[in-house]
Amino acid sequence: MILWFIIIVFSLFASIIIAKNTRKTTKNLPPGPPRLPIIGNLHQLGSKPQRSMFKLSQKYGSLMSLKFGNVSTVVASTPETVNDVLKTFDLDCCSRPYLTYAARITYNLNDLAFSPYSKYWREVRKLTVVELYTAKRVKSFRHIREEEVASFVDFIKQSASLEKSVNLNKKLVKLSGSVICRVGFGITLEGSKLENTYDEVLKGTMEVLGSFAAADFFPIIGKFIDRITGLHSKCEKVFEAMDAFFDQAIKHHLEDESIKDDIIDLLLKMERGEIGLGEFQLTRNHTKGILLNLLIAGVETSGLTVTWVMTHLITNPRVLKKAQAEVRQVIKNKEDITEEVIERLEYLKMVIKEAFRINPLVPLLIPREASKDLKIGGYDIPKKTWIHVNVWAIHRNPNVWKDPEAFIPERFMDSQIDYKGLNFELLPFGSGRRMCPGIGVAMSLVHLTLINLLYRFDWKLPEGMKVEDVDLEELYGLACPKKVPLELVPVLTQWT
Structure with a gap:
């Protein structure tokens, strides 16, 4: 956590510039918690990411968006959303x-x-x-x-x-x-x-x-x-x-x-x-x-x-x-x-x-990566998005x-x-x-x-x-x- 704090301080000026010049996406991404500059949601993972993600999903939904540094991620946490990832769209995920x-x-x-x-x-x-x-x-x-x-x-x-x-x-x-x-x-x-x-x-x-x-x-x-x-x-x-x-x-x-x-x-x-x-x-x-x-x-x-x-x-x-x-x-x-x-x-x-x-x-299956733009549960999942399946949350x-x-x-x-x-x-x-x-x-x-x-x-x-x-x-x-x-x-x- 100290290291992430150092990164935030070190990169604060750059993050402000980036934030000002970042255009809002027009995609309908899954909901997710607010992000800190540069590190996104990494500070919210804790020592047991599966538990932290489950807690966040209870507030933000069974298909949730997170940002880890420069990597966009979605987390599936219920049988229904995981069925979409591992079965319906298995080939693309x-x-x-x-x-x-x-x-x-x-x-x-x-x-x-x-x-x-x-x-x-x-x-x-x-x-x-x-x-x-x-x-x-x-x-x-x-x-x-x-x-x-x-x-x-x-x-x-x-x-x-x-x-x-x-x-x-x-x-x-x-x-x-x-x-x-x-x-x-x-x-x-x-x-x-x-x-x-x-x-x-x-x-x-x-x-x-x-x-x-x-x-x-x-x-x-x-x-x-x-x-x-x-x-x-x-x-x-x-x-x-x-x-x-x-x-x-x-x-x-x-x-x-x-x-x-x-x-x-x-x-x-x-x-x-x-x-x-x-x-x-x-x-x-x-x-x-x-x-x-x-x-x-x-x-x-x-x-x-x-x-x-x-x-x-x-x-x-x-x-x-x-x-x-x-x-x-x-x-x-x-x-x-x-x-x-x-x-x-x-x-x-x-x-x-x-x-x-x-x-x-x-508890967290090895992350997957979307091979093309997808729509799961009514939400847009852009190509290259990482997909985490939180088995611990389901269980x-x-x-x-x-x-x-x-x-x-x-x-x-x-x-x-x-x-x-x-x-x-x-x-x-x-x-x-x-x-x-x-x-x-x-x-x-x-x-x-x-x-x-x-x-x-x-x-x-x-x-x-x-x-x-x-x-x-x-x-x-x-x-x-x-x-x-x-x-x-x-x-x-x-x-x-």
């Missing part, structure tokens, strides 16, 4: 603006998530969907998930025998990272370049990718501001760590020809021209950009989801008891737990949906959900609402062309992990801690983890 630090981390937007809509993006999307995220492919990695979850359970057993608390934030992210490293990279997390800095690097990457960077809004002085705030150095730090990890994984494949049929093997064949990617010839930077999406999306989605589910269960003893009773009744003293059992766990599926609603992993809207702040899984009973992108009341994975393609990969691990945690263990808070002491606040980034790590004490049961 599915490109991406250029984001300075996302471009750096993704090797100049050679990835899937941040790349603008183009022939290249369509080919990469098809590649990942067909080669990595099909149901058959997800099922083929089942043994890896089971082995890693079994190892995780063994660790929990050891902690339980010692009556020792477990940092679930850390352990669950490491679990999902171990699975993704084996599935996508053909190496184990232990012994890799990220082994000792894994949590720090992933957290930093999400903070950088979710940042409102000055460089994106102030072309002349933005990068200087980001150097002062530390965003530039944080970006370089996480980029170098990720790059070293990718180099290690690729080198491992090049030296060991027995490693076959994972995503790196496929991408290396494309680099050599053995497999085509439409009219495109992949370079090493293309390969690394695609691998980045695989790593961060796969890890954050499953690890953080289980953490938030366990957080809400421990703070809602009634729900925890009910979920455990269902799991134990369905499994009935069996030692081996298979993924198929989730189809019979109706209440647990409701618990997961409610956790997605309360804590959407990506907390009292006009959409009764008692939105309360954790009530039963609200999904006899409801057809799901999280697969067809119901705009619940969009943890987005919708339309830009919807996350890895739902199957993430949710298979989420289900298997939760079933084991609820079936094999009882859970309690550390000594001296009460339910009301559990912090429910999130950190802001592209994905939002718990601000305070979840520490729980596992208790051995007769099934452990």
Whole structure:
């Protein structure tokens, strides 16, 4: 905030001149709050932009105009307006603006998530969907998930025998990272370049990718501001760590020809021209950009989801008891737990949906950019306007959900609402062309992990801690983890 104030003072004279010479637009833009000179509405974002935008939308409407520096933005905050953006006008709203630090981390937007809509993006999307995220492919990695979850359970057993608390934030992210490293990279997390800095690097990457960077809004002085705030150095730090990890994984494949049929093997064949990617010839930077999406999306989605589910269960003893009773009744003293059992766990599926609603992993979807002039909800959306979809606002809207702040899984009973992108009341994975393609990969691990945690263990808070002491606040980034790590004490049961 101090930096924004300095910018205002420094630029006051110029802003007065600009204001006097700016012609009023004749377009019918969505309503929005008043703007300050130069910075526009940036000062109103706060540390949690999704919450600030929701509060502003309650006053200015479900489709709201904001100005971030020299960038015009609209924010969609209700199922109806989001339906327009992600479905009705999806093709015209599915490109991406250029984001300075996302471009750096993704090797100049050679990835899937941040790349603008183009022939290249369509080919990469098809590649990942067909080669990595099909149901058959997800099922083929089942043994890896089971082995890693079994190892995780063994660790929990050891902690339980010692009556020792477990940092679930850390352990669950490491679990999902171990699975993704084996599935996508053909190496184990232990012994890799990220082994000792894994949590720090992933957290930093999400903070950088979710940042409102000055460089994106102030072309002349933005990068200087980001150097002062530390965003530039944080970006370089996480980029170098990720790059070293990718180099290690690729080198491992090049030296060991027995490693076959994972995503790196496929991408290396494309680099050599053995497999085509439409009219495109992949370079090493293309390969690394695609691998980045695989790593961060796969890890954050499953690890953080289980953490938030366990957080809400421990703070809602009634729900925890009910979920455990269902799991134990369905499994009935069996030692081996298979993924198929989730189809019979109706209440647990409701618990997961409610956790997605309360804590959407990506509260603000990656911004989109209008590829042409549009008219949405009676308002003009000029070409190049940035479009933010505030999923958090939809999930907390009292006009959409009764008692939105309360954790009530039963609200999904006899409801057809799901999280697969067809119901705009619940969009943890987005919708339309830009919807996350890895739902199957993430949710298979989420289900298997939760079933084991609820079936094999009882859970309690550390000594001296009460339910009301559990912090429910999130950190802001592209994905939002718990601000305070979840520490729980596992208790051995007769099934452990």
